[in-house]
Amino acid sequence: MKPEHTPTAIKAPHGATTTEITWGDGVRCSYPNALLRGYCPCALCQGHGGTIAFVPGGNSQLRELEPVGHYALKLVWGDGHNTGLYTFEYLRALAEKSEVATHAAEAR
Ligand SMILES: [Zn+2]
Numbered sequence: 304m305k306p307e308h309t310p311t312a313i314k315a316p317h318g319a320t321t322t323e324i325t326w327g328d329g330v331r332c333s334y335p336n337a338l339l340r341g342y343c344p345c346a347l348c349q350g351h352g353g354t355i356a357f358v359p360g361g362n363s364q365l366r367e368l369e370p371v372g373h374y375a376l377k378l379v380w381g382d383g384h385n386t387g388l389y390t391f392e393y394l395r396a397l398a399e400k401s402e403v404a405t406h407a408a409e410a411r
Pocket residue numbers: 343344345346347348349384386387
């Protein structure tokens with residue numbers, strides 16, 4: 304597993320509208336929960352085949368965040384939707400979106 308695909312800290316306080324992930328390479332990303340919901344990678348949201356697209360309108364209240372093995376997070380939303388499996392690689396790629404605030408690694 305590459306450091307940039309390995310979270311060292313995940314902060315998703317209850318009631319917050321963003322989820323913050325710090326990666327093994329020191330980069331810190333703040334993901335708006337609405338963005339995470341819109342980019343839910345599950346087949347229910349994205350359909351089969353084609354590219355991943357933003358799907359608006361979903362409940363973006365993050366209820367739970369469960370680690371799946373050492374490679375992904377399962378996000379549970381306020382409406383009970385829980386079929387999205389967000390791999391760390393996918394989450395890191397989402398950081399390229401302009402809505403995600405990215406903080407470069409601090410110099411040591
Ligand atoms: Zn979904």
